[in-house]
Amino acid sequence: MTSSPIRLAINGASGRMGQALLSLLRDERRFELAHAVVSPGSAHDGEPVWLGQALRHARDWSRAPALDVVIDFSGPAGLAATLDHCLAHGIPLVTGTTGLDAQLQARLDAAGSRVALLRAANFSLGVALLTRLLREAAAALPDWDLEIVEAHHGRKQDAPSGTALALGQAAAAARDSTLEDAAVYSREGHTGARVPGSIGFAVIRGGDIVGEHQALLIGSGERLELGHRATDRAIFARGALQAAQWLVGRAAGHWRLEDVLASPR
Ligand SMILES: NC(=O)c1ccc[n+]([C@@H]2O[C@H](COP(=O)([O-])OP(=O)(O)OC[C@H]3O[C@@H](n4cnc5c(N)ncnc54)[C@H](OP(=O)(O)O)[C@@H]3O)[C@@H](O)[C@H]2O)c1
DSSP states (O other), X not given: OOSSOEEEEEESTTSHHXXXXXXXHTTOSSEEEEEEEOOTTOTTTTSBSSTTOSOBEESSSTTOOOOSEEEEOSOHHHHHHXXXXXXXXXXXXXXXXXXXXXXXXXXXXXXXXXXXXXXXXXXXXXXXXXXXXHHHHHHHSTXXXXXXXXXXXXXXXXXXXXXXXXXXXXXXXXTTOOHHHHEEOOXXXXXXXXXXXXXXXXXXXXXXXXXXXXXXXXXXXXXXXXXXXXXXXXXXXXXXXXXXXXXXXXXXXXXXXXXXXXXXX
């Protein structure tokens, strides 16, 4: 570990996740927050990040100082601009932003040859374990119907959640299938019978739900339910900070949260 604090930037600093990160960073000695980015038209542009301190929210990366690592929880446009900056300066990037289109996914895939990247649809330890358990259950019960239900707060922009999709991907792979082949995202009207081997998704939106995911493996006369409920987004913020510390100084490439858990610093 470096002896001086890690120079960190946050993209999406005024958002729900950004705020969760900022409140942890107040008492953090491992990190020095050096830059905090919000959207170009943000009401928070130019506001102090913390009351009584000099650092102000910035609308872009043009005045960013030298950095050891960037954490991004923003949106697709914010992530695209952050990726440009990280590529131009060789800065490792941790991102939890979801709802990316194929073009941005492809850009991120290609960026792994130039910078260290750690992407996770969910930074919670409990969800990492849920994914492992679902993989095992889906393989052990190959003929049981699988449905994934997720619930989030009403302002969430994308659906199904990145975590629900990642769970579906893990289960499909465990059954030698792909999410593209197995997923059913909506059912309405005369749908016909359920297609064997498909993975159905259902989405709930409302209030202040932080994030809930449930995988239902439905057999004949019995049902297995695996679920996770996040009640405080500090869990994602803690996971992202742990990942950022771990990523500093790593070689270019795509790293996973499991790599961080397997060899903590
Ligand atoms: N992987 C995980 O564990 C995890 C957990 C929670 C959320 N997420 C994902 O993280 C993302 C953010 O979630 P959230 O709930 O924090 O969202 P949010 O509350 O809507 O906050 C979004 C933040 O991004 C900023 N932003 C928007 N467009 C931007 C741009 N073009 N450039 C720079 N900044 C921009 C916003 O700035 P202004 O509002 O000031 O304009 C705000 O600070 C979502 O994709 C969400 O699904 C992932």
